[in-house]
Amino acid sequence: MAGDLILVVNAGSSSIKVALFGAGDSVIASGSVTEIGGEARLKMAGPELDCAAPDHDRALALLLDGFAAAGYPLSRLAAAGHRIVHGGGDLTESIRVTDAVEEAIAACIPLAPLHNPHNLAGIRALRRLAPDLPHVAAFDTAFHATNPEVAWRYALPAAEAAKGIRRYGFHGISYRSLTARLPAMLGALPERVLALHLGNGASLCAIRGGVSVATTMGYSPLDGLTMGTRTGGIDGNAVLRLAEDHGIKGAARILNRESGLLALGGASDMRALHAAGTDAARFAIAHFCYWAVRHAGSMIAAMGGLDCVAFTGGIGENDRAVRAAIADGLGYLGVTLDPAANAANSPRIDAGGPAVVIVPAAEEAQIAADVRACLGGAGA
Numbered sequence: 001m002a003g004d005l006i007l008v009v010n011a012g013s014s015s016i017k018v019a020l021f022g023a024g025d026s027v028i029a030s031g032s033v034t035e036i037g038g039e040a041r042l043k044m045a046g047p048e049l050d051c052a053a054p055d056h057d058r059a060l061a062l063l064l065d066g067f068a069a070a071g072y073p074l075s076r077l078a079a080a081g082h083r084i085v086h087g088g089g090d091l092t093e094s095i096r097v098t099d100a101v102e103e104a105i106a107a108c109i110p111l112a113p114l115h116n117p118h119n120l121a122g123i124r125a126l127r128r129l130a131p132d133l134p135h136v137a138a139f140d141t142a143f144h145a146t147n148p149e150v151a152w153r154y155a156l157p158a159a160e161a162a163k164g165i166r167r168y169g170f171h172g173i174s175y176r177s178l179t180a181r182l183p184a185m186l187g188a189l190p191e192r193v194l195a196l197h198l199g200n201g202a203s204l205c206a207i208r209g210g211v212s213v214a215t216t217m218g219y220s221p222l223d224g225l226t227m228g229t230r231t232g233g234i235d236g237n238a239v240l241r242l243a244e245d246h247g248i249k250g251a252a253r254i255l256n257r258e259s260g261l262l263a264l265g266g267a268s269d270m271r272a273l274h275a276a277g278t279d280a281a282r283f284a285i286a287h288f289c290y291w292a293v294r295h296a297g298s299m300i301a302a303m304g305g306l307d308c309v310a311f312t313g314g315i316g317e318n319d320r321a322v323r324a325a326i327a328d329g330l331g332y333l334g335v336t337l338d339p340a341a342n343a344a345n346s347p348r349i350d351a352g353g354p355a356v357v358i359v360p361a362a363e364e365a366q367i368a369a370d371v372r373a374c375l376g377g378a379g380a
Contacts, residue, residue, distance in 0.1 A: 003078040006371050008364045009060075010083045011122025013114070014038065016059045020072055025365035031066055033059035045070065056118075056125040064129065079134040079375050080126055081367040083173065084119045086112035087139030088164060094142065094370035097123055097135035105137065111164055112220075136371045143172030146211040151302065154219075167223075169215035171197040175205045177366035178312050178359045185347060185357055190308035194299055196292065197361075198322065199313035200228035200268060204292065206299035214302035216295050222255060225295060226288045228268035231259040233291075261288060270315050270322065289322055293329030306333050308355040317358055318345060327356060 005028075010017045014036045020029040031044040033053050040053035044066045053059040064074055082097070088108040095101055102123065109116045123135060144152075144167075152167040174197050183189045193207040202225040206214040216224030226232045234255070242251035262268040265284025266276065273281040300306050309330065315322055320342050327337045334353030341349040350356035 003076070005072060005076045005078060006368045007077050007080040007126075008083075008367045008371075009080060009122045009126060010364070011056060011118050011125075013118045016056060016063065016122060018060075018063050019364045019368075020067060021365065021368040025362065025368065027364065029067055029070055029072055031063045033062060042066070056121045057128060060122070060125045060129055074130060074133075077130065077133055079136060079371050080130070081136045081138055081371040082119065082123050082126075083140070083363065083367060084137045085115035085140045085170065086168065087137075087141045088168075089145075089166070091137070091139050092142050092145035094136055094138040094367075094374055096374050097127075097137050101137060111168070134375055136367075136374045138173055138367045138370045140170045140172045141168045143176045144169030144205075144212045144215050147213060147215070151214050165219060167215075167218040169203070169205070169212065170217045170221045171201070171203050171205070171215075172212070173363045173366050174312060174361055175207065175212060175215075177362045178310055179207055179210055180366070180369075181359055181362070182308070182310065182357070185359070186308070186355055190355060192300075192303045192305050193308045193310055194296055194303075194306055195310045195312065196296075196316050196326070197313045198225075198292070198311065198316035198319075201230070202227045202232075202288075202292070202313070202315070204295050204299050206303040208303040214299055216299070226264075226284075226291050227260045229257050229260045229262045231255050231263075261285075270319055274319075274321065285322065286325075289325040289329065292322075292326050296326070296330060300333070306330075306335075306354050308357065309335060309350075310357050310359050312359045312361050314361075317360055320345070323349070323358075 006021045008019045015032060015034045017032040019027045022028050034041045036053050036056060036059050040051045041048045042051040042062055051062055053062060084105055086108045088111055091104055105116060105120050127135060154166055156165060175195050178195055189210055191209060195205040195207055197203050201221055203215060203217045205212050222230050224232050239251060242254055246254060261273060261284045264287055265273045265281040267273050273284055311317065311323055323342055324337060327335050335356060336351040336353050337349050337356060338351040345358060348357050
């Protein structure tokens with residue numbers, strides 16, 4: 001049967017990850033190429049292999065060849081979906097890719113110079129390889145387009161705001177997926193959900209009535225919580241001091257790649273910090289949890305209360321100690337955990353009060369669902 005599969009593409013600066021979906025939300029095949037332009041490595045069903053991938057076009061061709069060898073040739077594809085980090089103020093929902101949409105994504109490159117060029121490279125590479133295939137772009141920023149202006153506007157002069165300097169928020173595909181799955185877990189969608197996407201990149205989102213009303217990330221993914229290698233929230237004048245001492249590129253490197261858990265505890269991975277057991281590692285974990293709770297208070301105020309706490313992301317789904325510490329910090333709101341359920345990473349872990357759930361991240365499945373919605377059921 002031709003045209004029954006959806007390909008989801010996540011293209012980075014030196015990597016491409018792809019996944020194939022059929023009618024459901026389960027991945028039927030996946031693959032990746034890393035170190036594009038260097039000592040490239042191809043990973044599909046078996047072990048990683050060396051490969052020649054000087055650019056995104058060749059990397060995608062290798063992945064498509066691998067799918068064909070596994071019984072999923074290009075002719076089986078109904079459409080492709082692409083994760084795009086930044087849609088700016090105009091691209092606020094998933095949309096079919098046209099030349100004009102490509103141009104709009106390119107226009108957002110100044111807002112996300114580390115991400116959008118590579119996301120766009122994935123679209124262009126696949127459009128060249130499969131020119132007749134429909135493509136849909138899904139944006140990490142789009143879910144937060146419902147934030148009120150008072151939440152997203154910085155108190156800057158109008159001329160600076162006109163450059164697009166405002167809060168956008170990220171992890172939106174993850175939050176949209178989480179929101180869509182909560183009714184099946186709880187019987188109905190809670191009115192006020194504190195969603196915590198906790199991983200190497202981390203953020204919180206206040207979801208009221210199914211829409212985002214506030215989030216911790218801002219103009220870039222740097223703001224908000226302590227993260228693996230990012231500072232999280234930091235005073236603007238401190239940033240200026242770093243730029244004065246190290247130059248703009250040096251300050252950017254420090255803020256994005258040398259800070260966060262890595263700077264405080266010596267490792268960016270939460271599992272490594274737990275295993276280290278040093279005073280510095282314990283402080284880094286405490287810092288992460290403290291700022292999650294502190295920012296949670298802001299999110300809860302923005303939505304006027306709390307009915308549900310939802311954890312997702314690698315740390316949110318797997319780190320019992322971090323969940324327990326954050327729940328303890330929210331105990332004044334009646335949040336309590338069932339220790340056994342929390343230890344087992346059960347879907348529901350509360351012991352009364354607001355519901356507390358673990359929702360496994362499913363961003364690729366959400367993008368596939370967006371493709372079906374945009375194209376009227378393609379691959380269904």
